[in-house]
Amino acid sequence: MHTLVADTSEQLSQLGADLVARTLAERPAAALLVATGNTPMGMYQELARRRADGLLDASQARVFQLDEYVGVPEDDVRSLYGWTRRSFVDPLGIPLEQVTRLMADGGDLQASCQAYDERVAAAGGIDLAILGLGPNGHLGFNEPPCAADAPTRLIDLTPESVVSNAVYWGGEDQVPRQALTAGMNVIMQARHIVLVVSGAHKQDILARTMHGPVTPDIPSSFLQLAPNVTIVVDRSTITSTSQPSVSHAT
Ligand code: F6R
Numbered sequence: 001m002h003t004l005v006a007d008t009s010e011q012l013s014q015l016g017a018d019l020v021a022r023t024l025a026e027r028p029a030a031a032l033l034v035a036t037g038n039t040p041m042g043m044y045q046e047l048a049r050r051r052a053d054g055l056l057d058a059s060q061a062r063v064f065q066l067d068e069y070v071g072v073p074e075d076d077v078r079s080l081y082g083w084t085r086r087s088f089v090d091p092l093g094i095p096l097e098q099v100t101r102l103m104a105d106g107g108d109l110q111a112s113c114q115a116y117d118e119r120v121a122a123a124g125g126i127d128l129a130i131l132g133l134g135p136n137g138h139l140g141f142n143e144p145p146c147a148a149d150a151p152t153r154l155i156d157l158t159p160e161s162v163v164s165n166a167v168y169w170g171g172e173d174q175v176p177r178q179a180l181t182a183g184m185n186v187i188m189q190a191r192h193i194v195l196v197v198s199g200a201h202k203q204d205i206l207a208r209t210m211h212g213p214v215t216p217d218i219p220s221s222f223l224q225l226a227p228n229v230t231i232v233v234d235r236s237t238i239t240s241t242s243q244p245s246v247s248h249a250t
């Protein structure tokens with residue numbers, strides 16, 4: 001695992017954006033797995049700024065939604081597809097035909113997961129997975145306990161994730177209890193994984209992610225086994241237990 005430490009939130013956004021920009025420069029039609037959540041939003045805004053300044057062209061990128069609540073229609077403010085569009089797809093000018101959704105508002109959810117995995121396979125796998133870190137070590141909604149090769153599937157949110165998601169929607173009663181998530185296997189097979197982590201409250205889970213035992217109880221600990229992982233983190237999140245593998249961003 002390679003770690004980039006940012007001194008400010010602006011630097012965190014820039015470092016994350018640099019990694020996406022590099023991927024797109026090397027492969028304009030790269031397949032990107034795109035998280036919502038609060039942590040990567042500054043990075044997405046930085047990417048949109050670069051596009052507006054003519055410094056970035058993401059028009060050929062293929063976007064894969066990371067996760068979606070079950071039973072939430074597209075026009076509901078809680079739709080994670082809607083959030084992905086507002087924060088990433090639309091500001092970067094990516095045509096909607098290049099976006100693969102997790103269809104979770106009715107219908108056959110199993111078939112929906114299968115269709116998603118077929119699209120990932122047809123794309124040749126994920127080039128870059130942009131992830132945030134859940135307070136319980138979830139990646140996407142791969143909730144603990146989770147196998148390293150868990151497929152794309154229907155999942156019950158853990159109580160911890162209901163609490164963390166309540167911040168987005170104004171209360172636990174607003175948080176759907178089920179979701180579809182891209183499988184841990186999709187994440188682990190990505191050619192490059194960027195994990196963006198910010199905030200003192202993530203110190204402990206980040207230390208476990210990087211240096212704790214590799215265990216289904218902390219799904220993010222499987223990243224220790226992935227071939228190419230970059231952790232972009234702010235200084236306040238790095239603890240003494242996380243320090244050994246740090247290389248400082250300049
Ligand atoms: C979002 C997602 C989640 C979040 C994680 C961290 O699509 O899948 O795994 O990345 O819960 O959320 P934030 O960034 O809000 O702390």
